[in-house]
Amino acid sequence: MNILVLIKQVPEIEKVRFDYEKGRLDRSSAGAIINPFDLNALEAAVQIKEKTGGSVTAISMGPMQAVDALRDALARGADKAILLSDERFAGADTLATAYTLASAIRKLGAFDLIICGEKTIDGDTGQVGPEVAELLGIPHVAYVEEIRQICSDKIVVGARMERNKYIIELRLPGLITVTKDLNNPRLPTLRDKLRAMRAEITVWSYKDLNEEDALQYFGLNGSPTRVIRVYTPAAEKRKSQVLSGTAPEVAQKIVQILRESGVLG
Amino acid sequence: MSDECSFCGVLIFAEQEDGEIHKVTYELLGKGRVLADRLGKNLCAVLLGYGLDDEARELIYYGADKVFLFDHPSLKDFDIVRYKQNIVRLVNEVKPDIFLIGATRIGRSLAPRIAASLKTGLTADCVDLDLDNEGNLVQIRPAFSGNIMAQIKTRTKPQMATVRYKVMKMSIRDPARRGGVVEMKVEPVKNTGMKILEKEKADEVNISEAEIIVAAGRGVKSPEDLRLFKELADLLGGVVGSSRPLVDAGWIGKEHQVGFSGNTVKPRVYMAFGISGSPQHLFGMRYSDIIIAVNKDPTAPMLNFSDYYVIGDLYEILPQLIHEIRKVRCVEK
Numbered sequence: 001m002n003i004l005v006l007i008k009q010v011p012e013i014e015k016v017r018f019d020y021e022k023g024r025l026d027r028s029s030a031g032a033i034i035n036p037f038d039l040n041a042l043e044a045a046v047q048i049k050e051k052t053g054g055s056v057t058a059i060s061m062g063p064m065q066a067v068d069a070l071r072d073a074l075a076r077g078a079d080k081a082i083l084l085s086d087e088r089f090a091g092a093d094t095l096a097t098a099y100t101l102a103s104a105i106r107k108l109g110a111f112d113l114i115i116c117g118e119k120t121i122d123g124d125t126g127q128v129g130p131e132v133a134e135l136l137g138i139p140h141v142a143y144v145e146e147i148r149q150i151c152s153d154k155i156v157v158g159a160r161m162e163r164n165k166y167i168i169e170l171r172l173p174g175l176i177t178v179t180k181d182l183n184n185p186r187l188p189t190l191r192d193k194l195r196a197m198r199a200e201i202t203v204w205s206y207k208d209l210n211e212e213d214a215l216q217y218f219g220l221n222g223s224p225t226r227v228i229r230v231y232t233p234a235a236e237k238r239k240s241q242v243l244s245g246t247a248p249e250v251a252q253k254i255v256q257i258l259r260e261s262g263v264l265g
Numbered sequence: 266m267s268d269e270c271s272f273c274g275v276l277i278f279a280e281q282e283d284g285e286i287h288k289v290t291y292e293l294l295g296k297g298r299v300l301a302d303r304l305g306k307n308l309c310a311v312l313l314g315y316g317l318d319d320e321a322r323e324l325i326y327y328g329a330d331k332v333f334l335f336d337h338p339s340l341k342d343f344d345i346v347r348y349k350q351n352i353v354r355l356v357n358e359v360k361p362d363i364f365l366i367g368a369t370r371i372g373r374s375l376a377p378r379i380a381a382s383l384k385t386g387l388t389a390d391c392v393d394l395d396l397d398n399e400g401n402l403v404q405i406r407p408a409f410s411g412n413i414m415a416q417i418k419t420r421t422k423p424q425m426a427t428v429r430y431k432v433m434k435m436s437i438r439d440p441a442r443r444g445g446v447v448e449m450k451v452e453p454v455k456n457t458g459m460k461i462l463e464k465e466k467a468d469e470v471n472i473s474e475a476e477i478i479v480a481a482g483r484g485v486k487s488p489e490d491l492r493l494f495k496e497l498a499d500l501l502g503g504v505v506g507s508s509r510p511l512v513d514a515g516w517i518g519k520e521h522q523v524g525f526s527g528n529t530v531k532p533r534v535y536m537a538f539g540i541s542g543s544p545q546h547l548f549g550m551r552y553s554d555i556i557i558a559v560n561k562d563p564t565a566p567m568l569n570f571s572d573y574y575v576i577g578d579l580y581e582i583l584p585q586l587i588h589e590i591r592k593v594r595c596v597e598k
């Protein structure tokens with residue numbers, strides 16, 4: 001089984017400081033990590049490989065520093081890693097990102113399964129996976145929380161939609177996006193980390209993708225959406241009225257509010 | 266047919282599962298109506314499924330001028346590839362300026378495939394939509410896990426967006442409204458590469474629909490204490506909500522989680538016990554009609570976000586409140 005895992009490097013959200021008064025975002029204390037959902041994607045790939053044999057290739061589009069995320073992926077069980085990095089890829093929205101990833105995947109040749117995270121913790125759209133599937137013309141299932149069975153030409157997965165959980169047989173080659181309920185990603189050992197430090201990481205630029213005269217599909221040029229403005233959400237004003245007294249008094253006041261609002265009696 | 270459809274300004278995806286229209290659809294019609302009127306164009310809906318004539322008419326009562334109905338056994342259940350193919354064909358014919366889809370799991374699986382096929386932009390999970398002076402769509406969405414808001418414009422048509430459930434106002438049903446249902450020809454695709462083997466009802470608490478939510482946060486000391494929350498919720502005919510740490514600790518199911526990575530709720534009354542009021546939690550309940558907070562820390566942000574608050578110990582207030590409501594209930598009986 002030849003499995004591709006798509007990985008994005010993201011800032012550690014917990015350490016990004018959001019100044020709600022000034023509407024600013026301070027990333028200086030935040031490191032860069034593999035998008036947490038992509039760890040579940042990688043874990044799923046490694047588990048499948050352990051059963052069926054084959055190889056796991058991690059692919060990321062991003063600045064050169066994203067090699068760190070790919071080294072981490074190698075330490076966690078990927079066999080190969082490819083970074084797509086070029087100034088011409090910068091400023092990509094999800095469509096241009098998907099376009100770039102899809103053309104790299106085409107260049108790689110045959111594959112059986114592509115696994116993505118459900119979404120990222122920064123851009124947070126969950127769109128790249130399904131867009132890659134569409135551009136490659138393969139079927140996909142999103143929000144996979146269970147993998148029941150895998151054979152050479154199909155995979156059986158469970159995914160929850162609004163009213164039902166569906167057990168779906170997906171023909172391969174295909175793509176899935178996975179939730180964090182799917183598995184518990186393993187931690188790399190020190191040995192794995194050291195091995196990953198020395199591993200070779202392939203870097204492809206625009207030229208390597210063999211796309212003739214296609215610059216208009218990449219990066220900012222290929223992005224139909226534009227972020228016009230970013231701000232921190234304003235705290236809406238509520239009346240913030242304190243209810244004081246002993247516990248029974250307070251409880252009676254709450255009952256009164258519930259009655260006035262019509263939800264009680 | 267392209268003639269009669271040439272004024273389709275706004276198209277919305279009418280989502281159904283098991284033949285039942287998802288309520289986000291009526292919210293899309295609510296917002297879509299406003300946008301279409303401002304553009305001076307029609308509001309259209311696309312509905313795919315099987316045996317949905319009545320549902321198609323409902324969409325008109327809720328504000329659609331025209332409903333494109335793809336009615337076929339092969340479309341009964343959600344098949345991403347089949348749905349996409351039919352919708353892409355329709356969009357290429359009617360060429361809407363704006364195309365809105367609910368940001369449900371079904372919507373968020375489908376929308377990106379349609380956008381990629383049409384090579385157009387898609388904005389995710391919008392919480393507000395507006396038009397600029399040129400009539401372009403201004404899309405507002407949270408990013409960075411709910412910590413910031415972004416304003417996004419799309420320079421291709423249709424301008425596509427998925428829209429978060431329980432944020433926009435639902436339109437009002439008017440059975441006197443008239444409109445047209447256009448029966449669309451369905452080209453059955455034999456093998457789309459996916460087959461539903463089983464379908465299990467995810468019979469979960471539907472907290473998004475709850476009118477009253479009694480929510481627990483990390484102020485709760487042990488999982489057994491959640492019994493009190495259940496008791497109060499049952500007395501009020503409501504549902505128990507929770508902040509994320511309790512879900513992460515395995516004390517309560519994810520279907521109860523309110524917030525950015527959980528559910529968005531819009532109840533008439535939201536009661537928060539021992540919840541500090543993080544941006545991620547507020548994100549999920551900020552549209553509640555009335556918010557009542559109980560917290561022992563007078564500086565907890567939750568208090569500023571509430572209509573009424575009590576500075577005190579939830580372990581004193583909660584049992585007392587249950588007691589008082591019992592009294593009311595008994596007197597009534």
Ligand SMILES: Cc1cc2nc3c(=O)[nH]c(=O)nc-3n(C[C@H](O)[C@H](O)[C@H](O)COP(=O)(O)OP(=O)(O)OC[C@H]3O[C@@H](n4cnc5c(N)ncnc54)[C@H](O)[C@@H]3O)c2cc1C
Nearest residue numbers: 007061093094116117119120123124125126127128388389
């Ligand atoms: C504030 C803000 C708002 C934005 N809003 C939108 C928007 O509404 N619409 C839009 O089209 N773009 C938007 N963007 C741009 C978008 O964030 C980028 O296109 C980004 O490269 C990919 O989108 P994502 O982070 O949402 O990924 P998602 O679609 O959430 O990622 C899903 C999965 O795809 C894979 N993946 C994603 N990115 C990569 C990558 N670079 N390399 C390898 N695998 C990857 C991973 O497996 C990931 O788990 C926004 C950007 C910002 C800063």
Ligand SMILES: Cc1cc2nc3c(=O)[nH]c(=O)nc-3n(C[C@H](O)[C@H](O)[C@H](O)COP(=O)(O)OP(=O)(O)OC[C@H]3O[C@@H](n4cnc5c(N)ncnc54)[C@H](O)[C@@H]3O)c2cc1C
Nearest residue numbers: 410482483484508509524525526527539540541561562579
């Ligand atoms: C990407 C991301 C997504 C997230 N998504 C969500 C989400 O969907 N939903 C969510 O809730 N959180 C979410 N979080 C977590 C969020 O940031 C907060 O950590 C979380 O909401 C805190 O929960 P809490 O208010 O219950 O706990 P705390 O912040 O620990 O607050 C507990 C409160 O209880 C009060 N208290 C303690 N004892 C008592 C008592 N006896 N009586 C009364 N009051 C008492 C304390 O004063 C305190 O204010 C997310 C975080 C990230 C990074």
